[in-house]
Amino acid sequence: DQQVKQNSPSLSVQEGRISILNCDYTNSMFDYFLWYKKYPAEGPTFLISISSIKDKNEDGRFTVFLNKSAKHLSLHIVPSQPGDSAVYFCAATEVRSNYQLIWGAGTKLIIKP
């Protein structure tokens, strides 16, 4: 039973355009959401997060939007750069689980020059 779903295994975007990565979740008790970025042969690295009390968090080119009623979050990257090509994981957590992260399967983002 996947509690965090990333339904697009891959996404291809032109350099300079906006990349939008989507994530859906089923557990309404999740109260904190994170995006991680992973390059090949490396471990995931933290990118940006959002608390359930907010609907938007921005950090430079990266913005995460949270729609609690739809149980959906998205990561926007503007403008997309070649170095953004990586696998992006969505993760969620709640206090009852000892802050255990529940991960999506990842979306591979390819930025085309």
Place this chain on the structure above:
Amino acid sequence: DTAVSQTPKYLVTQMGNDKSIKCEQNLGHDTMYWYKQDSKKFLKIMFSYNNKELIINETVPNRFSPKSPDKAHLNLHINSLELGDSAVYFCASSHLGRGQETQYFGPGTRLLVL
């Protein structure tokens, strides 16, 4: 000055062998984790230790035994390796508590069981 390091990076071994993977973090974190990334690329938590105490122990065969000699180290020992154990194993660390869910990952250990 790597934050979270794992050794070895690659491990090729025969079925039935026993092997260990080591993890060390120099971030001063109080919690460490082991994850398995399976063939479908899902990251699944295996174990979590806080201050050397086991706090998360997912359904993992008891052939897998974590050992935390101190807060900065969490090693993973695997007995009687099976083909299905082939995967990438990631160690991670963080502080425990609200707002500290950001985990820092090691580079992974690629285990291949033949």
